[in-house]
Amino acid sequence: MNKVERPKIIFLMGPTASGKTALAIQMAQQHNCELISVDSALIYRQMDIGTAKPTAEELAQAPHRLIDILDPSESYSAADFRRDALEQIEQIVAHGKTPLLVGGTMMYFKALLDGLSPLPAADETIRAQILTEAESLGWETLHRQLCEVDPVAGERIHQNDPQRLSRALEVFRITGKTITELTQIKSAELPYDVIQFAIAPSDRKVLHGLIAKRFLLMLDQGFINEVAQLKARGDLHLDMPSMRCVGYRQCWEYLDNEVDHATMVEKATAATRQLAKRQLTWLRSWPDLQWLESGDEMNLVTLMRQCC
Secondary structure, three states, X not given: OOOOOOOEEEEEEOOOOOOHHHHHHHHHHHOOEEEEEOOOOOOEOOOOOOOOOOOHHHHHHOOEEOOOOEOOOOOOOHHHHHHHHHHHHXXXXXXXXXXXXXXXXXXXXHHHHHOOOOOOOOOHHHHHHHHHHHHHHOHHHHHHHHHHHOHHHHHHOOOOOHHHHHHHHHHHHHHOOOHHHHHOOOOOOOOOEEEEEEEEOXXXXXXXXXXXHXXXXXXXXXXXXXXXXXXXXXXXXXXXXXHHOOOHHHHHHHHOOOOOHHHHHHHHHHHHHHHHHHHHHHHHOOOOEEEXXXXXXXXXXXXXXXXX
């Protein structure tokens, strides 16, 4: 008996400024694909220029799902993304089309592919209780408590690591189950055949040049004014996930007169290069990945050949 063929989904990953969006739009126009954004910055409304969000013209050519779904004052987790992405994938497949997931937030891709442990959200009341106990009894005593309920975590987490020690105790107090037990539970396997691509220039200097050029273009497009408008709202601050997106913090500091314009450009570009480095580090250890060279005219042909 032949194995039932599962629907295909396509991952198109890569570092920032590598040309993912342009290639994904080409694929959507040439093939029966619909795009899902996998980007922790593009989820935010009012953050268009600094996130290199597809333009209105590009979105008209190839709509992207999971763009502009949150206000910058809100938070969004990898678990939130997995839930929403699975819903969008199911809708696209039901319409007889192929989901193409494009972006650079590797944690989101990993959460979707490998699943997540069902760890509870932080409970500030319990965290405060643990901190109070630590100040009174000492972290060594709390470490002994952890060893009693979860010897595996107690062996793995040092008593001088208060953050991880506190989290392990917090999980046990919230759920009644150990963090070791919960991290062994994963989400159900994806019921799809996943074809995975990564796009990047083979020469790191080329990528750095693309990053610098794109940031200067963002400035020409009005990025500073975009950040000024966000800053003027009064309900945002630099510790929020949205304002930790590369470029926004540096521009905010410039508007606060903490750095001059040249320093802002230098720091924002350097932060973007660091982001690209982290993205590439993820991708180099990623299994079952097919690499594409940025700017190669055969990329679309390669995608079509593999996916159609």
